[in-house]
Amino acid sequence: MAKDVSEEVINNILFNYKGTYFASWVTSLQVVKDLEHMEVRESDVFLVTYPKSGTVWTQQILSLIFNEGHRNGTEKIENVNRMPWIEYNPNNIDFNSRPSPRLFTTHLPYYLMPRDLKSKMPKIIYVCRNPKDVLVSFYHFYKMIPPLKEPFDWETFFNLYISGRVMGGSWFDHVSGWYTHKDDFNILFMTYEEMKKDLKPAVKKICKFVDINLDEEAIDLVVEKATFKEMKQDPLANYIFLSNDIADKQRGVFLRKGTVGDWKNIMTVAQNEMFDKVYKEKMGDLPIKFLWDLNEENTS
Ligand code: PPS
Numbered sequence: 001m002a003k004d005v006s007e008e009v010i011n012n013i014l015f016n017y018k019g020t021y022f023a024s025w026v027t028s029l030q031v032v033k034d035l036e037h038m039e040v041r042e043s044d045v046f047l048v049t050y051p052k053s054g055t056v057w058t059q060q061i062l063s064l065i066f067n068e069g070h071r072n073g074t075e076k077i078e079n080v081n082r083m084p085w086i087e088y089n090p091n092n093i094d095f096n097s098r099p100s101p102r103l104f105t106t107h108l109p110y111y112l113m114p115r116d117l118k119s120k121m122p123k124i125i126y127v128c129r130n131p132k133d134v135l136v137s138f139y140h141f142y143k144m145i146p147p148l149k150e151p152f153d154w155e156t157f158f159n160l161y162i163s164g165r166v167m168g169g170s171w172f173d174h175v176s177g178w179y180t181h182k183d184d185f186n187i188l189f190m191t192y193e194e195m196k197k198d199l200k201p202a203v204k205k206i207c208k209f210v211d212i213n214l215d216e217e218a219i220d221l222v223v224e225k226a227t228f229k230e231m232k233q234d235p236l237a238n239y240i241f242l243s244n245d246i247a248d249k250q251r252g253v254f255l256r257k258g259t260v261g262d263w264k265n266i267m268t269v270a271q272n273e274m275f276d277k278v279y280k281e282k283m284g285d286l287p288i289k290f291l292w293d294l295n296e297e298n299t300s
Pocket of ligand 1: 049050051052053054055056057133136137138140141196226227228229231254255256257258259262
């Protein structure tokens with residue numbers, strides 16, 4: 001039976017700003033508010049995702065595309081430092097002193113992004129993943145949250161996610177918000193599933209969007225170093241370096257399974273039906289197609 005999670009438990013780990021929840025053990029309300037005035041450059045590249053949608057994967061791809069020293073292994077810089085999160089910046093990286101082109105990562109909804117985005121029009125890569133796999137990945141991630149002493153059971157987490165009372169807010173609002181406002185930004189939409197199906201064309205698409213010409217050999221290197229297997233053992237990419245105050249690594253890993261369709265192993269038939277109903281209500285008219293299983297090719 002799902003537990004009725006009190007607002008107090010949620011408020012213990014998250015704070016709400018304008019309808020979106022943030023991890024209060026890693027950032028503060030002031031940091032999030034100040035982002036409205038962040039100085040933006042035309043040459044910036046922002047990777048935007050809802051949590052658990054392939055962020056660290058795309059961070060690795062972009063870091064490899066932009067940095068030869070990352071591709072050939074001569075530079076040992078962790079991806080979180082190459083592409084810092086703007087709203088989660090516990091090491092206080094000074095964004096203004098960074099040379100262009102700067103790469104950033106964020107889980108922000110479109111309406112909380114820096115105001116100058118609309119005038120400077122930097123490049124935005126928005127990666128989304130089918131929301132059932134996001135849910136499962138998120139459920140496991142929540143076990144790693146340090147201030148959450150007792151992890152949520154599956155049913156409880158299912159209900160929290162469906163109602164958007166999780167870090168990052170509602171998946172439905174995040175994806176539909178970015179999608180319906182896409183014309184206000186310079187944006188490339190990618191899906192986790194297309195990357196999973198065939199990574200090389202996905203890498204080429206990203207290269208084209210960010211205007212970086214890599215030869216075939218370099219592209220192959222990016223693809224090789226961005227596979228799940230390679231990343232899992234790459235300490236610059238696998239987030240093992242995070243301190244236990246941010247994610248308790250005794251209780252889980254960032255690179256868990258890296259598959260499409262894992263939701264089938266945990267969602268009940270009733271939960272799946274309920275999910276489909278909510279999905280239809282909230283995403284109804286949007287022409288976004290998701291792959292729910294790599295073998296089935298069934299999209300909706
Ligand atoms: S976070 O915490 O929001 O930054 O998480 P995020 O990186 O967005 O998502 C984590 C999931 O992405 C999977 N992942 C990958 N899948 C395939 N290939 C590669 N290379 C890869 N790297 C990360 C990771 O395993 C998480 O998914 P699950 O389903 O939990 O395995």
